[in-house]
Amino acid sequence: MSFFAIGDIQGCYDGFRTLLDRIHFNPAADTVWLAGDLVNRGPGSLDTLRFVRQHPAFSVVLGNHDLHLLAVAFGGASLRRKDTLRQILDAPDAAELLQWLAQQPLMLTGQSVSGLSLAMTHAGIPPHWTISKTQSLAGELETAIREAAANPDSDHFLRHMYGNEADQWKEALDGTLRLQAIANYLTRMRFIDNDFRMDLNLKEDVDSAPSNLKPWFTYPRPDKVRILFGHWAALEGEAASSYAIALDAGYVWGGHMKAVNIDTITDNNDHVAIEVSAPMEQVPTG
Template sequence: MATYAIGDLQGCYAEFEALLKRLDFSPSRDQLWLAGDLVNRGPDSLGCLRRSVALDGAASMVLGNHDLHLLAVARGHGKLKRKDTLSDILEAPDRHEMLEWLRRQPLLVDDAERGCVMTHAGLPPQWSLAQANELAAEAEAVLRSDDVDAFLNVMYGNRPARFEPDLAGMDRIRAIVNVFTRMRFIAADGTLDFAAKEGLDSAPEGYAPWFTYPRADGLTLLFGHWAALEGQTPGARVDAQALDTGCVWGGSLTALDLDSGERISVPSRSADR
């Protein structure tokens, strides 16, 4: 049995299938961890989502910002953007079943035995694992409840930029979700910057990559979201494993073997499209 963590699919279904074939992946034997952003920008978001649903039981995933955008658009709380590739899902006869499955996925998964934690964007140094699990569960409960529309209606936004324990209502849920799904550069007090999305040299003054702040718990932190890192975390002061190697942008789709530490990649087929 092997367990593989795979970076952002973003609609790159052909590459996903090629990677599973290269891994000789068997859902009856092996496990997948999917780092979120299954959909959007790539050519086959529907294929990626359907395949992930079919792997349920053999795959654990975390929600990413593009997954949440899909949910918001599907429920009438957001609009398709020019570069979105979500129409095939929205027009699919099985959209309801897939979207209900998606909104019940977690924001955080962990493996205590391995000491591994996966979220889409990372784990801020201000949060212990216990606190992160509690906050993830709080936001997940809203997404899975009748309050989901109330949240998705106000999900888009950069305020508050820092999570505070006394935050309440949908501001609190938005702050939690933004940390788990949109974080890149942060200040020492945990304030998030939402503008800089490129490499490490694009850090705003007073901000640094979240993984350059130390932690004392020795966790291995698996994350996607930041394609510009190209799978590297220079200057990391924690064991942070960047999984998004930019398949949708012409890079590659990468799996990390959680037992051996080996990385296995297949090239993007964007040049063939």
């Protein structure tokens, strides 16, 4: 029995299956956490959703591309030029797949075999949110997403999901701005300032940030939780952090797809990682 975490798949089904072969995935015995962005940009989003849904061994958190798919399906959002989601929307089992996706959480928690506390969200957890607070806020957003999928004709959150205005958490936030802020922290966060305000436009590597911004995972936390996250391909699967482990190594952009053996994580955050490289001929779709 093995326990793995895998970074962003983004519709790269063949690479995902190759990585599962590399880690000797046993669907009857293993547990695999997936860090979100199952779909989009790669050519196999439909196959990825079908395969993950089929196997209870997988636990999923929603990423920003997954939320975009749900907003297109249930909220009237438009497909973007670089999206590769049409295959899902036109599939004969689209309704079942989309309803399944809408039921997935924003956060996972657990323990390694050595007793280390674990948490996963797509983009990370801001340092001023405790784990219990994050669970509560993630639950608010999960409820809103599930209500939207159940009542797509209503004036629901997925019709108002997009926006950079909600870039700083305030307890007084309510309504759409509150849900936007939760979604932005859990699925889009990269750089934050000392007031924990996000820069939602900067997507490059750590050295590209202005002096007032730092990666969220470089700020201290009061707990000892290990946070597993994807989303930030420019990190190439490496985070200089005492508590966070980056999983997105940019396979869809010609990099690697990464799996971490969770039960090998040590007190000082060392761990065993297994990667597969993207094919040399792979051309990013944007």
